Amino acid sequence: GAVVSQHPSRVICKSGTSVKIECRSLDFQATTMFWYRQFPKQSLMLMATSNEGSKATYEQGVEKDKFLINHASLTLSTLTVTSAHPEDSSFYICSAEAGTGGAETQYFGPGTRLLVL
Amino acid sequence: GQNIDQPTEMTATEGAIVQINCTYQTSGFNGLFWYQQHAGEAPTFLSYNVLDGLEEKGRFSSFLSRSKGYSYLLLKELQMKDSASYLCAVMDSNYQLIWGAGTKLIIKP
Numbered sequence: 001g002a003v004v005s006q007h008p009s010r011v012i013c014k015s016g017t018s019v020k021i022e023c024r025s026l027d028f029q030a031t032t033m034f035w036y037r038q039f040p041k042q043s044l045m046l047m048a049t050s051n052e053g054s055k056a057t058y059e060q061g062v063e064k065d066k067f068l069i070n071h072a073s074l075t076l077s078t079l080t081v082t083s084a085h086p087e088d089s090s091f092y093i094c095s096a097e098a099g100t101g102g103a104e105t106q107y108f109g110p111g112t113r114l115l116v117l
Numbered sequence: 118g119q120n121i122d123q124p125t126e127m128t129a130t131e132g133a134i135v136q137i138n139c140t141y142q143t144s145g146f147n148g149l150f151w152y153q154q155h156a157g158e159a160p161t162f163l164s165y166n167v168l169d170g171l172e173e174k175g176r177f178s179s180f181l182s183r184s185k186g187y188s189y190l191l192l193k194e195l196q197m198k199d200s201a202s203y204l205c206a207v208m209d210s211n212y213q214l215i216w217g218a219g220t221k222l223i224i225k226p
Contacts, residue, residue: 046213108160111158
């Protein structure tokens with residue numbers, strides 16, 4: 001099946017620093033990538049939808065200036081958490097959509113665990 | 118509003134059968150998905166239902182009734198490795214996934 005990678009898998013940073021998370025589709029082209037956040041014992045929360053070559057669409061309540069998304073190519077999307085604070089500590093998961101849509105073809109990355117001290 | 122309900126936690130015995138229910142109220146419907154998520158890992162796709170009825174895939178089966186806004190995931194011959202959270206998600210009329218909070222399944226020997 002299709003493979004999506006994320007890097008780094010874990011990151012610990014000081015408050016106020018910025019962290020970049022990469023999401024790559026390894027063996028297919030992803031026209032759309034999604035970024036999710038998951039707090040402990042809670043469901044996935046969609047943060048934004050990223051389309052190659054265009055601006056990301058953010059969900060209500062997600063600050064676009066704090067969570068910068070760049071989908072520069074059909075195989076790479078990046079999420080940058082700017083000026084991270086302890087409340088940003090979470091599990092960030094990306095997914096990539098292959099083909100013409102339908103979540104059946106949405107493949108998840110392994111996730112990135114962010115801890116802000 | 119849009120809402121997905123599933124039990125918070127269930128316990129079952131190794132070798133037995135367990136049914137995890139999911140009810141939904143969404144603006145439109147373009148399919149219902151079940152995902153498995155082990156602690157600390159990303160979700161993995163289990164099943165997709167868009168028409169009424171039962172879809173069987175090995176030890177896992179998923180059922181959908183669109184008129185009742187209801188689905189269940191049936192796990193047979195439970196194994197210890199099936200201990201995980203099971204997430205129900207519905208794709209609405211805008212092709213957005215609405216996620217349930219997940220059901221934590223605990224398997225006991």
